[in-house]
Amino acid sequence: MMTRIAVLKWLYHLYIKTPRKMFRHTDSLFPMLLKTLSDESDEVILKDLEVLAEIASSPAGQTDQNLSCDNADNKVVLKVPESVKPAQQSSTGSKGVDSSPSTPSMNSYFYKFMINLLKRFSLERKLLENRGAFIIRQLCLLLHAENIFHSMADILLKEEDLKFASTMVQTLNTILLTSAELFELRNQLKDLLPIIPCQFVFLFKGKLNIHYVSC
Numbered sequence: 001m002m003t004r005i006a007v008l009k010w011l012y013h014l015y016i017k018t019p020r021k022m023f024r025h026t027d028s029l030f031p032m033l034l035k036t037l038s039d040e041s042d043e044v045i046l047k048d049l050e051v052l053a054e055i056a057s058s059p060a061g062q063t064d065q066n067l068s069c070d071n072a073d074n075k076v077v078l079k080v081p082e083s084v085k086p087a088q089q090s091s092t093g094s095k096g097v098d099s100s101p102s103t104p105s106m107n108s109y110f111y112k113f114m115i116n117l118l119k120r121f122s123l124e125r126k127l128l129e130n131r132g133a134f135i136i137r138q139l140c141l142l143l144h145a146e147n148i149f150h151s152m153a154d155i156l157l158k159e160e161d162l163k164f165a166s167t168m169v170q171t172l173n174t175i176l177l178t179s180a181e182l183f184e185l186r187n188q189l190k191d192l193l194p195i196i197p198c199q200f201v202f203l204f205k206g207k208l209n210i211h212y213v214s215c
Contacts, residue, residue, distance in 0.1 A: 001041050008036075008047035012054060019060030026055060026109065034116055037135060038127055045131065046138060052113055053142035061107035106147065114151040122164045132171055137181045145185045149176070 011029070015022045033055075036048040055061060117135070121128040139148050152172060159165040176182050 001044060004036070004039065004041075004044050005047050008044070008051055012047070012051045015051065015054045015058060019058050023055075023058075023060050026061065030055070030109070030112075030116075034113075034120060037117075037120065037131070038124060042134070045135065049135065049138050049142060053139065056110035056113045057106060057143060059107065061109045106143075110143070110147070111151060114148070115155055118152065118155055118159075118168065121168065122161060128167070128171065133175055133179075136172070136175055137179050140175075140179075140181045140185075145182050146188070149185065 011022075033048055033052050037045055039045055039048070121132055136148065149172065152168070156165045156168055159168075176186065
């Protein structure tokens, strides 16, 4: 376990100090980092999520595309996590498969990460049952809760496995309604701030005891 933690700490350090060089290897590292989410150690998973969050939010992973995952009439700009430093504002990186067009605040790996995380939950139901809430709560702290819930809502609206989609909606609603990490987002939903994405409201309407304005 300590060896895995040391490796993940070193990878995180390299992504912070030499992001351009590291993004040349991200496509090969990404599957291994995703697989590590199934590790038995919470500490290993936490370090793994830190590396994945840095990959998903680093400006070095930005592509030359600059669209959101929404359509042009309903564009939502994802928020920048506080951990992203101004000194990291560079624009070199490699494109990954299954990636969404990047946004000014989240690179193309963010959406790729969300898609592949949901795929892992779908294929490994034990991972979803035992660690799903833990992983999502930690990502809400690392990458901003609204970004996580908006992207997952967008993906689940297109999910063909309705049973899995229903399970994920229940899981996300439980997290949303009970987790301290989601306190701010709960207040935003209650206040009906205009920054709440339409997909998010659509996905969770009927699940929350609040009124909403359809988009």
